[in-house]
Amino acid sequence: MTTTTTQIAARAVDLVKTYGSGGTTVQALNGVNVELVRGEFTAIMGPSGSGKSTLMHCLAGLDSVSSGSVSIGDAELSGLSDNKMTALRRDRIGFVFQSFNLVPTLTALENITLPMDLAGRKPDREWLDTVVDTLGIRDRLGHRPSELSGGQQQRVACARALASQPDIVFGDEPTGNLDSRSSAEVLGILRSSVDRLGQTVVVVTHDPRAAAYADRVLFLADGDIVNEMRDPTEARVLDLMKNMED
Amino acid sequence: MARRPMGRVSIRNLRAHKVRLILTVLSVILGTAFVTGSYVFTDTLKSSFTGIFNDAYKGIATHVEPAHSYDAGIPFADLATIRRVPGVDRVAPGVERPAALVDSKGTKVASGGAPSVADTWTVPADRIGDPTRFESGGPPTRSGQAVLNAGAAHKGHIRVGDRVRIVLSNRPVLTLTVSGIYRTKTESGGYIGVLLSPGQARQVLSDGRHYTSVDASAKPGVSEQELTARIAKVAPSGLTVETGTKLRDDTNAQIQTALSFVNYLLLAFGFIALIVGTFIIYNTFSMIVAQRLRELALLRAVGASRKQVRRSVLLEALFTGVIGSVLGIVGGVGLAIGLRELLNAFNVGLPSGSLLLRPRTLIVALVLGVGVTLLSAYIPARRASSIAPVEAMREEFALPSSSSSTRRTILGLALLVLGVVLTVLGATSSSTSHGSALIGAGLLGVGGAALMLSPVLARIVIPPIGWVAGRPFGRPGTLAPANAVRNPRRTAATAFALTLGLLIVSGISVIGASAKGSVEHLFDNNVRADLVLTAGQQGTVPQPAIDAAAKQSGVGSMTQFHLAFGLLDGAEEAGSGIDGPLPAVLALPAVSGSIAPVGNNLVASESKARERGWKIGSMHTLTHPGVGSVRLKLVGIYQDSQLAGAWLVSGATYRALTPANERAAEVGLIRIAPGADLSQVQSRVEKATNPYYVVSVDTRTQFKGQIAAQVNTLLGLLYALLALAIVIAILGIINTLALSVVERRREIGMMRAVGMMRRQVRRTIYLESFLIAVFGALLGLALGIVYGVLFTKLLKDQGLDVLVIPWTQALAFLVVAGIVGVLAALWPGVRAARTPPLAAIVDA
Ligand SMILES: Nc1ncnc2c1ncn2[C@@H]1O[C@H](COP(=O)(O)OP(=O)(O)O)[C@@H](O)[C@H]1O
């Protein structure tokens, strides 16, 4: 029992998320149960409007849940104060968004250390060096986001997500705005962080090629998990998606 | 038909952006309120004063008074001559003298800035204009009776039958019984008018030979001009004979001039408020347009024309401008009332009268308020209309920013050079008036340059201050300065109100502090007297009070300064007549000869002697027409002294030239006897002068303190201006921060997502605001102090020979600015902190 809990990086139980009130409510999540395993790369797929982003927001503590529960590691999220929730995101979760990842007034390095700076913690130098070198952005550290290409910006965002050694890294279409080469680079980085550093990564995507980088793919439809695939390849994911549409 | 739907859109938007629009409306209100207030206040005062004097001078066809201050007046005998002039109906003589009124309990009734005088009661047969109306009682029928105006009576709680006293220059205090209380049409705040029975008035108020004025009315069919010409023919020399119309016109012109200063000061603040308002309005509409770009693009896509889009934005501006201006006009009337009440609370003596809101005031305020709003919204409106319909489909928006920053910098530098050149020319000019005009022009140039260059300056000045101030706050501390200079033009515009306010206030503070310092320095180094006897700002010390004080034990010596004036070798001059030992109380280093204003000696200051080409041993004649003439010999020349003035003669000379009833001392200076106790002597002298009510007896330190207090009162008015600048600045800062918070919503959401606490978001905003405010304040302080110093140096010859820079005060201003910055950021900070982390990702 104890061994299994330590294996779980994040968990949702009967997760329901409803938007709006009265007659115009939208049930975005329909009682989702999911466990995200430590040291695994998970991809969440599904048609547009199926609730992928909502699920990720709820798992990452960015949005409140209507019912059910979410936990990160051994921390139960429901009922946390805003401050506790913010501290949890800061210390235990890494984020890579689709765009607007970086603070324009800070340099790349300052952006990378932002969560730790906000916490008033000194970053682990050695680890920071490892991350920076792995991502190949050492010569860009003094630059502002506006001086970086889209791919470089996303790599800096990955570095920020990894630098604080969080329990789990969330990405909502992190490669959505990138060309295929940059996108392959960013996904490769996330992949290697799982392989080499033992990081836990969860990525929302609608791109089968991106999903192929994952260990496990969860398929969402109408606010619930309807399918799951281990060790996916691009072809198998495409196949399954076709079947689901039928 | 096509415009209607856009109008609906405008109104809906006004509702949607309530808070921001309230700020905009407030800034329009402030500007128009000051413009309105200024006009209403001065128009009202003008009409009240005009009413007072037109009433007082009603029916006067000809007015006769001394041509110069040294001219004696109208000889008693000439009254009959004037009465006999054909066409003269009634003739009313006056013997007005300054007099302090003491109520039955022995307290002096304060008149504030208004006159406090004693004059003769005009018998109904002589009375010109409407008959006197009594509130209670009746005319003085015999010596020892007097009537009082209602305002003074109410102030002193005086009733008919009460015994009051009046204090005149050179008479024992006079006790009078109040026989009646008369009404004037409009009571000016503090005016005191005590009217004595004609016989007693001639006896105690006049010099025994002259009236101070004579008014005459004309018989029907005789014109003012005719009558005046006829009277002028029979009037002796040394008199001005003028028509009643000229008397009224001159008085009105004087009022106009006196009030124009107030008018300009208030108008200036109205314009500052409107200038800052321009930035606020511009910001608000830029922000509204930025937020609505997608919607506007959509409107364009579904067929709204460019013109319609522009109009819809301008329509919003029109609503805002009209609402702001109307409220501003209401506020301005309130401001005028408040100002009058405030000044009356300080006993300034303003007349009461119904407020006057002229159509001109309404038009100016409306045109300014609406015009400024429309003008400021025009650029955002044009930008809004330049949105391509296709942009409705785009993900992100960026307003095309008009980049003329290099042009602006170059223009700013050019202005700076011009300003500095003018300033240097002014500072090195030998003439005070020339120099101050040049420095003033230079200040305008440099001030304008500061405004133009302040975006550049902000980028230089804010980062280091931010680095220091932000240290204790970690990462939020470093974000703030970066945010503050992200849009340096906006920062500069926001800080402008504080810059301007502090420029004015700190500049005048330097001059004020220097004035205080100079007076103290002058006193410490030149005055040796232990006690100083004075009679307030406008009064003179009655001669009997001086004589009584001099007799007290412990008084070593008493030196009196009298105001001596007249024609010195034919030219009008004013100096002092001295009784008592001079060196005992005043250090007056000699340049040549001996400084002994005794007998028929004349001693003069170095500059006066040079100006008039006087040499030691030369003979001069000092004449007071109608009184006498003295031959004087110049025996000494002293170094220019603020205290001694242009020239000195003996007390005997003074008395030879001054009618007995006018004799008084400007100031009495006492040296206590060796070994005497200062506070004991002071209390004895106080007791001896108490029966004269108007005399204050101060030690040197107390007297210096009084002068300092007077300067402080003046400076106090300035703080009201500073408060105004602060209010405007707060509005501007709130507006700018609200705009920034809206613009940075995604960024703030992202930082919230990666772990920025709400309090850290708030702190970042507070600090940013603090930096903007401190930047504005620093710029204003720097300029204000530099120009304050320059003006002080320029006024060196006017007695500002000690330069004092009030650093602690400057520091206090800076601290206040910082606090203001934080206060202004409270609401935007809370709003920013409420940004949900999801704002980073979705338009939540
Ligand atoms: N803030 C919101 N308010 C109302 N409905 C929302 C909101 N966010 C998402 N939804 C709805 O919830 C459902 C799931 O949305 P989302 O999680 O964004 O789907 P996906 O990311 O898979 O495209 C959709 O029907 C969407 O319209």
Ligand SMILES: [Mg+2]
């Ligand atoms: Mg989505």
